Amino acid sequence: MSPVVFYSAAVLGAMGFALGLLLAIFGRVFAVSIDPRVEGVASALACLNCGVCGYPGCRALAEAIVAGKAKAEQCAPGGDEAVRKVAELLGQQAVFAEPSVAVVRCRGGKSVAKDRAVYRGVRDCVSADLIGAGSKACEWGCLGMGSCAAACPFGALRMNAEGLPEVNEEKCTACGICVGVCPRRIIALIPRRQMVYLGCVSRDRGKNVKEVCAVGCTACGLCASPKVTPSGSVIIRENLPEFPPGWEDFKAAAEKCPSRCFVIRRPLPSGRSPGADAAAPGGTIPGDRHAHDS
Amino acid sequence: MRLRTFRGGIHPPGRKEMTAARPIRVAALPARVRIPLKQNAGESPIPAVSTGQRVRTGETIAEASGPVSVPIHASISGTVRAIGPVPVPYGGSAAAIEIEGDGKDERGWGEGLPDPFAADPKELLERIRTAGVVGLGGAQFPAHIKLSPPPGKRLDCVIVNGAECEPYLTADHRVMVERARDVVAGTRVLMRAAGVGKAFIGIEANKPDALEAVSAAAAAAGGIEPVALRVKYPQGAEKQLIAAIIGRSVPAGALPADVGAVVQNVGTAVAVWEAVSAGKPLFERVVTVSGGGVGEPGNWLVRIGTPFGDLLAQSGGLSPDTAMLIMGGPMMGVAQGTEDVPIVKGTSGIIALLEGEIAAGRERPCIRCGRCLEVCPMGLSPALIRRAVEKGDWEAAGELGVRDCIECGACVFVCTSGMGQIQGFRRAKLELSRRGGKRG
Numbered sequence: 237m238s239p240v241v242f243y244s245a246a247v248l249g250a251m252g253f254a255l256g257l258l259l260a261i262f263g264r265v266f267a268v269s270i271d272p273r274v275e276g277v278a279s280a281l282a283c284l285n286c287g288v289c290g291y292p293g294c295r296a297l298a299e300a301i302v303a304g305k306a307k308a309e310q311c312a313p314g315g316d317e318a319v320r321k322v323a324e325l326l327g328q329q330a331v332f333a334e335p336s337v338a339v340v341r342c343r344g345g346k347s348v349a350k351d352r353a354v355y356r357g358v359r360d361c362v363s364a365d366l367i368g369a370g371s372k373a374c375e376w377g378c379l380g381m382g383s384c385a386a387a388c389p390f391g392a393l394r395m396n397a398e399g400l401p402e403v404n405e406e407k408c409t410a411c412g413i414c415v416g417v418c419p420r421r422i423i424a425l426i427p428r429r430q431m432v433y434l435g436c437v438s439r440d441r442g443k444n445v446k447e448v449c450a451v452g453c454t455a456c457g458l459c460a461s462p463k464v465t466p467s468g469s470v471i472i473r474e475n476l477p478e479f480p481p482g483w484e485d486f487k488a489a490a491e492k493c494p495s496r497c498f499v500i501r502r503p504l505p506s507g508r509s510p511g512a513d514a515a516a517p518g519g520t521i522p523g524d525r526h527a528h529d530s
Numbered sequence: 531m532r533l534r535t536f537r538g539g540i541h542p543p544g545r546k547e548m549t550a551a552r553p554i555r556v557a558a559l560p561a562r563v564r565i566p567l568k569q570n571a572g573e574s575p576i577p578a579v580s581t582g583q584r585v586r587t588g589e590t591i592a593e594a595s596g597p598v599s600v601p602i603h604a605s606i607s608g609t610v611r612a613i614g615p616v617p618v619p620y621g622g623s624a625a626a627i628e629i630e631g632d633g634k635d636e637r638g639w640g641e642g643l644p645d646p647f648a649a650d651p652k653e654l655l656e657r658i659r660t661a662g663v664v665g666l667g668g669a670q671f672p673a674h675i676k677l678s679p680p681p682g683k684r685l686d687c688v689i690v691n692g693a694e695c696e697p698y699l700t701a702d703h704r705v706m707v708e709r710a711r712d713v714v715a716g717t718r719v720l721m722r723a724a725g726v727g728k729a730f731i732g733i734e735a736n737k738p739d740a741l742e743a744v745s746a747a748a749a750a751a752g753g754i755e756p757v758a759l760r761v762k763y764p765q766g767a768e769k770q771l772i773a774a775i776i777g778r779s780v781p782a783g784a785l786p787a788d789v790g791a792v793v794q795n796v797g798t799a800v801a802v803w804e805a806v807s808a809g810k811p812l813f814e815r816v817v818t819v820s821g822g823g824v825g826e827p828g829n830w831l832v833r834i835g836t837p838f839g840d841l842l843a844q845s846g847g848l849s850p851d852t853a854m855l856i857m858g859g860p861m862m863g864v865a866q867g868t869e870d871v872p873i874v875k876g877t878s879g880i881i882a883l884l885e886g887e888i889a890a891g892r893e894r895p896c897i898r899c900g901r902c903l904e905v906c907p908m909g910l911s912p913a914l915i916r917r918a919v920e921k922g923d924w925e926a927a928g929e930l931g932v933r934d935c936i937e938c939g940a941c942v943f944v945c946t947s948g949m950g951q952i953q954g955f956r957r958a959k960l961e962l963s964r965r966g967g968k969r970g
Binding site: 352353357366373 | 868
């Protein structure tokens with residue numbers, strides 16, 4: 237064997253050994269310890285990287301959860317499933333968030349709410365709100381350009397023929413992105429157990445509301461009267477009725493309301509994922525357009 | 531002589547001939563005024579009257595609520611009927627004080643200074659502030675703030691803005707022609723209040739009569755130089771005016787005070803003069819009513835809080851064919867949804883446009899012709915910013931300098947594809963300010 241081959245092999249071999257040794261030492265000295273639970277928690281979350289929790293991606297939330305700085309219920313799309321899995325992984329008691337759903341608190345569609353001008357700008361609610369607040373006469377009502385529907389990462393919102401967004405409760409994860417997008421704060425998250433909500437956010441005086449919208453709350457106070465609501469759950473504050481999520485005797489108020497402002501949600505059949513329309517018991521009030529189609 | 535100007539800009543049809551030769555007429559005393567509280571950039575003033583209270587013309591009805599805030603005054607004498615939200619010309623509703631007039635127009639303001647030109651500058655600033663003087667060009671920025679720059683910045687000249695580059699508007703033009711002496715006197719007060727010895731009055735060359743009147747009035751006063759400017763839009767924009775007259779460019783994100791200048795509108799100069807010499811608060815202003823939808827276009831001296839509808843009725847009524855009602859000029863004005871909004875301190879004009887006066891076509895895709903780049907007075911690339919905005923990439927829009935956009939609309943005017951960029955740019959500014967990001 238030529239000595240050249242021998243020397244080459246020896247030199248390279250020695251270099252390889254020395255560098256390998258260095259790598260091994262540095263690997264120990266500068267090791268970044270990764271909590272093995274982070275991986276597990278991250279995969280238990282919804283894995284959508286939607287950003288709803290406020291962290292940059294699921295992994296960042298997982299790290300925060302393991303470090304005790306965040307809770308699994310912050311992962312809205314993950315829901316109870318994620319909370320249960322994370323609790324199991326970390327050996328903690330599962331704390332379930334109250335399931336919520338987005339509701340659209342305006343029923344003033346094209347046919348019932350007046351326009352005050354023709355809007356010619358960008359078809360986007362936030363932009364419209366920047367220049368003279370769009371075309372609708374009601375200053376509180378839905379602008380109807382679908383910024384919320386465009387922002388929903390789950391496809392749970394769509395614009396109907398009336399120009400109002402409709403929530404598909406089956407798809408809604410209550411992430412709240414639409415709530416932040418709407419320049420008029422019309423969409424709200426309510427507990428899924430709450431069966432009734434007010435389809436109007438106008439705090440204008442009754443006379444003004446009547447001028448611009450046929451289905452706006454005029455704060456007439458009928459729903460708050462003891463005859464209609466014996467439990468006294470409703471009080472009128474700043475021209476809108478307020479009531480607790482667990483308001484039980486709402487049927488009469490919903491029927492008596494002259495503007496038909498109350499929207500009764502369809503109850504969710506137990507044991508199934510939300511939104512099984514056909515089997516849903518309980519009705520909607522007459523003329524209610526909020527009942528979503530399947 | 532070569533006329534001074536800035537880089538970029540456009541030449542929209544002036545359409546000022548409808549009202550340029552019409553003297554200012556005094557509008558009828560309104561039966562009822564609604565005076566919005568917030569008529570200044572900054573904090574909203576706080577009401578100082580209650581419902582049912584009697585007020586006289588010029589009486590303070592709302593007090594300033596902070597340093598960047600000025601009081602509001604009654605514009606007619608009468609009784610306060612309501613304090614609450616009313617539709618306002620800037621869009622939506624805002625709190626306003628409604629006064630039902632008694633037709634007497636009783637004087638409710640104090641006396642002026644005997645010799646304003648010898649008064650202490652501090653006293654002048656205080657008079658300007660308590661008279662509720664804000665920029666009458668449209669921005670409504672409190673005048674006394676501009677005149678007192680923060681420590682470390684020194685002013686060396688006052689620039690009085692008589693460019694009036696917006697089409698249709700002639701209110702400033704008429705003020706300069708009819709009240710040239712007051713404009714010059716106001717300029718002298720501004721100089722004294724700001725502690726500077728030099729002032730320029732910039733006037734576009736399409737107003738020779740105004741230039742002549744102001745030059746004649748300024749000849750007697752020292753240190754005031756009327757400057758003829760090239761007719762070009764937006765010649766009257768603050769930074770462009772500074773560039774044209776004193777050749778200094780205001781850096782991105784900086785204020786005119788950073789280059790030693792303070793810019794005030796000619797109407798503001800007159801209001802300042804009235805405030806210090808007669809003690810008269812700012813409760814009336816000159817408004818141009820024009821456009822194809824107006825029966826008899828003209829210039830009016832009108833009380834703040836007068837409904838648009840009242841003034842339109844005196845101007846021969848609003849045509850039913852009116853396609854667009856605008857407060858301000860057609861380039862930067864605000865479209866209105868109703869005539870039931872009050873005239874505010876920043877109302878330079880009410881313009882009613884017919885369909886034929888508006889170029890509202892369908893938007894087509896950008897063909898990268900680059901015209902918007904040529905005309906942008908701020909040297910931005912509207913086409914590129916627009917592309918970033920369409921993608922919702924606010925950061926990129928910020929890096930392209932969308933924050934420096936003055937929303938003059940020159941890029942929209944020349945766009946071969948009929949695109950309306952400004953709304954998107956405004957959206958980008960909003961999104962960037964929400965993020966609280968630093969300037970890119």
